[in-house]
Each structure stands twice: as C-alpha cells, then as structure tokens.
Amino acid sequence: MCLESIIKLHALGGGEWSRAKARVQASVQDLAKELLSLYAARESEPGHQFSPEHPWQKDFEAAFPHEETPDQLQTIREVIARSPEMYALRIWESWWLMRNSALESVIKSG
Secondary structure (H helix, E strand, O other): OOHHHHOOOOOOOOHHHHHHHHHHHHHHHHHHHHHHHHHHHHHHOOOOOOOOOOHHHHHHHHHOOOOOOHHHHHHHHHHHHHOHHHHHHHHHHHHHHHHHHHHHHHHHHO
16 A cells, blocks of 8 residues: 555645644644543542662663753653652653554564
8 A cells, every 4th residue: 555545635725735734633632632631630640659769770770871851851850840650650651652663663674
C-alpha cells in the first residue's frame, strides 16, 4: 500500500482543506481534553511511597551517556516538587515510549 492511496492532497484554502483541517482540530481538542482528564484523575489519586534512592540508582544514573538540558532539569524539579509519585509515573511512561520506539525501529529495519 503506497501513501498516495491513503493521503489525499487538497488545495490550501479550499473547501475540502477547510473541512479536513476542522476535523483534525476537533480531534486534537478531543485528545487534549482526554489527556487533561486523565492527568487530573491521576493527580487526585494517592500515590505510592517509594523507598529512598538506592546506591545502585546513583550508579545507574551516572552511567547514563547523555546529560539533561537546562529545560529538562527545570521540568524535572517542577514535577518532583508537585508530586514525587507523578514524577515516577512520568519516568516510567517515558521509558515505555522509548522502549516501544526502539523495538519498533528494530522490527521495521529488519
């Protein structure tokens, strides 16, 4: 299946373009509302109390080959200050997304 059979091109500013753009904007709005609702529900639930950092965690972090940008460090501080439990959840979500992306790349390449 080629992309040309899936993707329809419309003249900018035309009626079809306007309708497609409106559908996409509505879908994005729906997705944003869904995500806001999800994160509001997560914030309102009590979290799990994790034990203090283990020395192995510091070793693991020190072995990571990349450094966070100033923006990333600021965001991490803000999330931890608001809710350590949400920080742990977001770290897990990020790991899951990176893992899936890496596995998908391996599968597609091979």
